[in-house]
Amino acid sequence: MLDSLFRPKSVAVIGASTKELSIGNRIVNNLIDFGFKGSIYPISLKADEIHGIEAYKSILDVPSDVDVVHMVIPSKFVPQAITDCGEKNVKFVILNGGGFAEIGPEGAAIQEDCLARAKKHDIRIFGPNCQGIINTDPDVRAYCNFTFTKPDPGSISIVALSGGVAETIHQGFSEMGIGTRMYASNGNACDITIPEILRYYGDDEGTRVIVLYVEGLRDPETFLEVAWEVAAKKPILAMKAGRTEEGAKAAASHTGGLVKEDLATDLIFEKTGILSFTDEEQLCQAAVAFSTQPIPKGKRVGMITNTGGPAVIATDVFINAGLKIPPLSEKAEAVLRGKLFHEASVGNPIDVLATAGAEHFRIAIDAMMDENQIDSVYINLVTPFFVDAESIVREIVAVNKEKRKPIVCNLMTDKRQWAGTVEILRKGGVPYYSFPSTAAKVLTSLAKYNEIRAREIGEVKKFDDVNGKIVEDVLRKVKEADRKILSANEVYRILEAYRIPAADWRIATNAVEAVQAAIEIDFPVVVKADAETIVHKSDIGGLAVDLWDSDSVQSVVEEMEERLEDEDLKFLIQKYLPGGKEVIVGAKAEEGLGHLVMFGMGGIYVEIMKDVIFKLTPVTELEAMEMISSLQAAPLLKGVRGEKGIYEEGIIEIIQRLSQLVYEYPMIDELDMNPVIALEDQVFVVDARISVANSH
Amino acid sequence: MLDSLFRPKSVAVIGASTKELSIGNRIVNNLIDFGFKGSIYPISLKADEIHGIEAYKSILDVPSDVDVVHMVIPSKFVPQAITDCGEKNVKFVILNGGGFAEIGPEGAAIQEDCLARAKKHDIRIFGPNCQGIINTDPDVRAYCNFTFTKPDPGSISIVALSGGVAETIHQGFSEMGIGTRMYASNGNACDITIPEILRYYGDDEGTRVIVLYVEGLRDPETFLEVAWEVAAKKPILAMKAGRTEEGAKAAASHTGGLVKEDLATDLIFEKTGILSFTDEEQLCQAAVAFSTQPIPKGKRVGMITNTGGPAVIATDVFINAGLKIPPLSEKAEAVLRGKLFHEASVGNPIDVLATAGAEHFRIAIDAMMDENQIDSVYINLVTPFFVDAESIVREIVAVNKEKRKPIVCNLMTDKRQWAGTVEILRKGGVPYYSFPSTAAKVLTSLAKYNEIRAREIGEVKKFDDVNGKIVEDVLRKVKEADRKILSANEVYRILEAYRIPAADWRIATNAVEAVQAAIEIDFPVVVKADAETIVHKSDIGGLAVDLWDSDSVQSVVEEMEERLEDEDLKFLIQKYLPGGKEVIVGAKAEEGLGHLVMFGMGGIYVEIMKDVIFKLTPVTELEAMEMISSLQAAPLLKGVRGEKGIYEEGIIEIIQRLSQLVYEYPMIDELDMNPVIALEDQVFVVDARISVANSH
Numbered sequence A, B: 001m002l003d004s005l006f007r008p009k010s011v012a013v014i015g016a017s018t019k020e021l022s023i024g025n026r027i028v029n030n031l032i033d034f035g036f037k038g039s040i041y042p043i044s045l046k047a048d049e050i051h052g053i054e055a056y057k058s059i060l061d062v063p064s065d066v067d068v069v070h071m072v073i074p075s076k077f078v079p080q081a082i083t084d085c086g087e088k089n090v091k092f093v094i095l096n097g098g099g100f101a102e103i104g105p106e107g108a109a110i111q112e113d114c115l116a117r118a119k120k121h122d123i124r125i126f127g128p129n130c131q132g133i134i135n136t137d138p139d140v141r142a143y144c145n146f147t148f149t150k151p152d153p154g155s156i157s158i159v160a161l162s163g164g165v166a167e168t169i170h171q172g173f174s175e176m177g178i179g180t181r182m183y184a185s186n187g188n189a190c191d192i193t194i195p196e197i198l199r200y201y202g203d204d205e206g207t208r209v210i211v212l213y214v215e216g217l218r219d220p221e222t223f224l225e226v227a228w229e230v231a232a233k234k235p236i237l238a239m240k241a242g243r244t245e246e247g248a249k250a251a252a253s254h255t256g257g258l259v260k261e262d263l264a265t266d267l268i269f270e271k272t273g274i275l276s277f278t279d280e281e282q283l284c285q286a287a288v289a290f291s292t293q294p295i296p297k298g299k300r301v302g303m304i305t306n307t308g309g310p311a312v313i314a315t316d317v318f319i320n321a322g323l324k325i326p327p328l329s330e331k332a333e334a335v336l337r338g339k340l341f342h343e344a345s346v347g348n349p350i351d352v353l354a355t356a357g358a359e360h361f362r363i364a365i366d367a368m369m370d371e372n373q374i375d376s377v378y379i380n381l382v383t384p385f386f387v388d389a390e391s392i393v394r395e396i397v398a399v400n401k402e403k404r405k406p407i408v409c410n411l412m413t414d415k416r417q418w419a420g421t422v423e424i425l426r427k428g429g430v431p432y433y434s435f436p437s438t439a440a441k442v443l444t445s446l447a448k449y450n451e452i453r454a455r456e457i458g459e460v461k462k463f464d465d466v467n468g469k470i471v472e473d474v475l476r477k478v479k480e481a482d483r484k485i486l487s488a489n490e491v492y493r494i495l496e497a498y499r500i501p502a503a504d505w506r507i508a509t510n511a512v513e514a515v516q517a518a519i520e521i522d523f524p525v526v527v528k529a530d531a532e533t534i535v536h537k538s539d540i541g542g543l544a545v546d547l548w549d550s551d552s553v554q555s556v557v558e559e560m561e562e563r564l565e566d567e568d569l570k571f572l573i574q575k576y577l578p579g580g581k582e583v584i585v586g587a588k589a590e591e592g593l594g595h596l597v598m599f600g601m602g603g604i605y606v607e608i609m610k611d612v613i614f615k616l617t618p619v620t621e622l623e624a625m626e627m628i629s630s631l632q633a634a635p636l637l638k639g640v641r642g643e644k645g646i647y648e649e650g651i652i653e654i655i656q657r658l659s660q661l662v663y664e665y666p667m668i669d670e671l672d673m674n675p676v677i678a679l680e681d682q683v684f685v686v687d688a689r690i691s692v693a694n695s696h
Helices: A023-033 A075-087 A105-120 A163-175 A194-203 A220-231 A245-255 A262-272 A280-292 A308-320 A330-339 A358-370 A389-401 A419-427 A436-454 A468-480 A488-497 A511-521 A550-564 A621-629 A634-638 A648-664 B023-033 B075-087 B105-120 B163-175 B194-203 B220-231 B245-255 B262-272 B280-292 B308-320 B330-339 B358-370 B389-401 B419-427 B436-454 B468-480 B488-497 B511-521 B550-564 B621-629 B634-638 B648-664
Strands: A010-014 A039-043 A068-071 A092-095 A124-126 A132-135 A142-145 A156-160 A182-185 A209-214 A236-240 A275-277 A301-305 A376-382 A407-412 A505-508 A525-530 A543-547 A570-575 A581-589 A595-601 A612-616 A668-678 A683-685 A688-692 B010-014 B039-043 B068-071 B092-095 B124-126 B132-135 B142-145 B156-160 B182-185 B209-214 B236-240 B275-277 B301-305 B376-382 B407-412 B505-508 B525-530 B543-547 B570-575 B581-589 B595-601 B612-616 B668-678 B683-685 B688-692
Touching: A010 A023, A023 A039, A023 A142, A068 A075, A068 A142, A075 A092, A075 A105, A105 A124, A156 A163, A156 A194, A156 A280, A163 A182, A163 A209, A163 A280, A163 B308, A163 B376, A163 B407, A194 A209, A194 A220, A209 A280, A220 A236, A220 A262, A236 A262, A236 A280, A245 B308, A262 A275, A262 A595, A262 A612, A275 A280, A275 A436, A280 A436, A280 B436, A301 A308, A301 A358, A308 A376, A308 A407, A308 A436, A308 B163, A308 B245, A330 A358, A358 A376, A358 A389, A376 A389, A376 A436, A376 B163, A389 A407, A389 A419, A407 A419, A407 A436, A407 B163, A436 B280, A468 A488, A468 A648, A468 A688, A488 A505, A488 A525, A488 A570, A488 A688, A505 A511, A511 A525, A511 A550, A511 A570, A525 A550, A543 A550, A550 A570, A581 A634, A581 A648, A595 A621, A595 A648, A612 A621, A621 A634, A621 A648, A634 A648, A648 A668, A648 A683, B010 B023, B023 B039, B023 B142, B068 B075, B068 B142, B075 B092, B075 B105, B105 B124, B156 B163, B156 B194, B156 B280, B163 B182, B163 B209, B163 B280, B194 B209, B194 B220, B209 B280, B220 B236, B220 B262, B236 B262, B236 B280, B262 B275, B262 B595, B262 B612, B275 B280, B275 B436, B280 B436, B301 B308, B301 B358, B308 B376, B308 B407, B308 B436, B330 B358, B358 B376, B358 B389, B376 B389, B376 B436, B389 B407, B389 B419, B407 B419, B407 B436, B468 B488, B468 B648, B468 B688, B488 B505, B488 B525, B488 B570, B488 B688, B505 B511, B511 B525, B511 B550, B511 B570, B525 B550, B543 B550, B550 B570, B581 B634, B581 B648, B595 B621, B595 B648, B612 B621, B621 B634, B621 B648, B634 B648, B648 B668, B648 B683
Parallel strands: A010 A039, A010 A068, A068 A092, A092 A124, A156 A182, A156 A209, A209 A236, A236 A275, A301 A376, A376 A407, B010 B039, B010 B068, B068 B092, B092 B124, B156 B182, B156 B209, B209 B236, B236 B275, B301 B376, B376 B407
Antiparallel strands: A132 A142, A132 A182, A505 A570, A525 A543, A525 A570, A581 A595, A581 A668, A595 A612, A668 A683, A668 A688, B132 B142, B132 B182, B505 B570, B525 B543, B525 B570, B581 B595, B581 B668, B595 B612, B668 B683, B668 B688
């Protein structure tokens, strides 16, 4: 539990200093300045007091218990200081200074030493190479941090390893006049992790919204588990940077940490219901609305405006984002027509006109709140000098207090001249933005979040008709032989064991068996050379398709036997079934996360059009359906121009069975079924590859 | 010329009033308040003076000449007032009030009346239903406008019909602490147009950047011509709203104007070199940088940072936008290594570290300015309390004054505590933003603009080997017969006349001729029923492909003759050539703009993958090449997996010949060549349709 870290009763600063521009001075000053409710203990070899507070020579001299100790001393002195803190029963140490893992092996060794000593004494380390924490709770007022932005109390909590970004976001809120709740920037994060902090924020009643910035997930498994829990309680708005190769390199160089693939991070965000952003300014703007507004129940927006153009801009934003601007009910229109100005535009948007006063706005907002087909309210408000803008916003605030539906406001004014108007909105908890696009994008985020949270992903279906014993046998033998690539025989046995349909096949060891197999299967057939050493069959002339009689099969096999000269050479004889649509279903292990399951249409659709969908295992039926329908080329699978669609149920089942297979056998590193032939009434694999990771 | 409008020597206000909340009062007040350098003449039936200035009963009583007259009287009195102004030799009338075309036919009639009277007296009308103009030129100081944001002098000029959006943009600049030059919001725009204002801004020396907002272009031809001229002189940053169907409807309802297709607007922007935005906040942020910074000569960014995470974010933005972050020269690295802190990261980005002072920043910036492979400089600056931020930004400002390369700054600070730092940057003309993404996007806009302006579109090639007489003949006959759709015979004659290659064809009127034609062409052939009334050949069984002998041709033709029973029935006999890649080349007339020429891969690529490129006529060779290479499916045409590409030169020529054809014969409404078969060494049309607009 991080309670003593975020709600400390006493904070000591080892390395406290009287030098004004030192971090050791600044932290003491920040604690005092911010009105810390607990005790402050500067520890200094030189000074007797700092900022008027008695200083001690050693942490061991402090007369009471200490919850949190800041260390702003050179890294080489830190291990011993941690041991001292252990003697003092200190609970948390914040290592503000650098000189640890981020500078290389020497620093990493010191960091390891610190961690070992801390573990021994049940001390938790925050950092090193970090800013620290802030808690604005009026009962705590802990500014355990050397930065400079002093926030008002609020309900948004921020967590990021990167101090620069955490602080930028923090300043962003401050610039928007919005308070924050807690703040944690833990640098190298050698001990206390992002998931732990997320969980703490999740349990903190004062936190309504969590803002998260990551450049990579160090322990995706734990992250997924914790994010799942926390996101169920309150919105997590997140940004993952280091998305480009160059960005990832920059991230690696400043964190020294491992950067996981974006795709996995995105899928975790998607799976756990975290709202993802790629622009931190937009993230901050949205967080402000999340901190005060209810989540809309749907994507139908009611728009109110007193000027034309900005409503056009906002309409574009909503429609492009898939939101709806439904017409109003006849009843509502009749009411509005009777009460608004004659020239007002009664519909959605409602244009109350620039001359509209508070009563007109109130009528329009009330109408939107009463309309069942409206889930949220967007207001464009310009402040012409001839209307009483303060009265107008007072009405907006009054309705906002009822919290029936979210309200987002585009306030177009000179904020200096109309400072009173701005202040009424701000204090009234109505999110307002200077540009229509900005405000509309914020409302879009609220609606998108509802969609994420309301999304059913269904239950994971467990197929009981599978034969795990066969898979185990095959994989054990592969492992024993220290191989990585499975033979065709092995691949098809595994598919069969998991009832993944494949074109009818037999294994033959010579031409006679091959002809016999072909007759059993019925012509036309395909012959594929199969040996553990053969990976790309077509490259070595180990593939012959569309064979229509015994003679062809015999001569093909004999020719391959002669040419390929492999001791283990076998032949996969398989039914040749031309026609249908080619799709790809695959899975790839993702460290700490199970597997990514992939679906797309074959060939150029994946390679050139990049039209492919991924999900994390285990994949549910609903997710598998979504994989098909969210392809850009989905209409081709569903049937265009009167053509019948493919047998989707079959593909959906293959995806789920594949998901179960790799989930149950994590040593499968990669499984590619390419192509799977999809017809109107059946689907079947015609080529597949499996590779395993023998380190598992 | 609009000089007397934007630089009036005297302004009268008809409808001036002593009532504080009236527009007639506000305009007089604004003129005084803003320090108008000319004379102000309130015209009022009731008051003798307004805001201490003598009022006149009639414009005719004013003792001197009047350049601009505001009218804030009910619309029904406006026509007579315009006649009075005519007697007074007034040059411009700004109609601030509503009650004109925007309210319906009655208002439109008044508007027409006003326009007619104004024309008679050589008066130009600005508006009606508009805000007016502003000119911050210290010699003029004209605030002929009833709004409330009083700008500082600057170099950005704004033009928009929509008062709401113009004012929002204006406020945006004011909020960013940036002055503006001129402002024009002309509402219904019954007389003075956007292109006229653009041209005026283009000629105005004080205007460095033009910001344009449109919801549609009323006269695209003139707009294109003027934008071409003006954009060659200075950057035009534009936003087109009403892009969605719903947005366009909202736009139409508030402007009463015609909304042109987005595609055409986008192509005009592209062709004339206007930088297009879809978010007005991003537009404003970018305009600030355009107003002070030189345009970078390329897309290679040098990054300097004193904190890690924000550099990661900015890197992502640059790389995603196609910018480059090249490594520094060895020489530069050596210099930096010697002069920066030991732990500083010397590369691109240069991480000078949080402890870096002014001298370190200066060294880093100078290095970036000296590096030949760097075109622009991006600076992340967080302001830790232990460094002298003001000194740092003074160095940035000093380098900025040299204007060698553009500088964009991400300033992460508490703007209240660091007000001095902010002010130094602002006064020093260094664009700064609170978020790394925002600043990086601004720099990206600068680089993108350079690309647009530096882009060669080449010369239009005129093919002299075409036979216009044949086209004229065909089109004249079609026109005489008042038909819209051309027969296959006519279509292929036109293609032949313009030397657009088609699969070999003949026209036959009966089975005997058909067989003869097939023999001449050589089998296999296609038979297509052809009559003016037949549009969809395949729907009526008027198409037979892959015919290999005379008997097949004969029986097909006889069967069609019997079944289709059309007096004019003829048969197109065409060479059947299977294989190759199917592409589509087409053109469609766009009112006032010539034609849009379209290119894409056939079938699903256009219909489902939406992979299609448009250009405006006349299309140059370079543009035609770009049409091919900017397709997402371009690799398929260029050859993948060892496969040879198509004969691109052939397609490029077809596109240019098509462009010339429709450019020379604007009565062609639509011409679709679908498919064009593209092989390795040749391309040819196998089906085409032409329709004409008989109103031409």
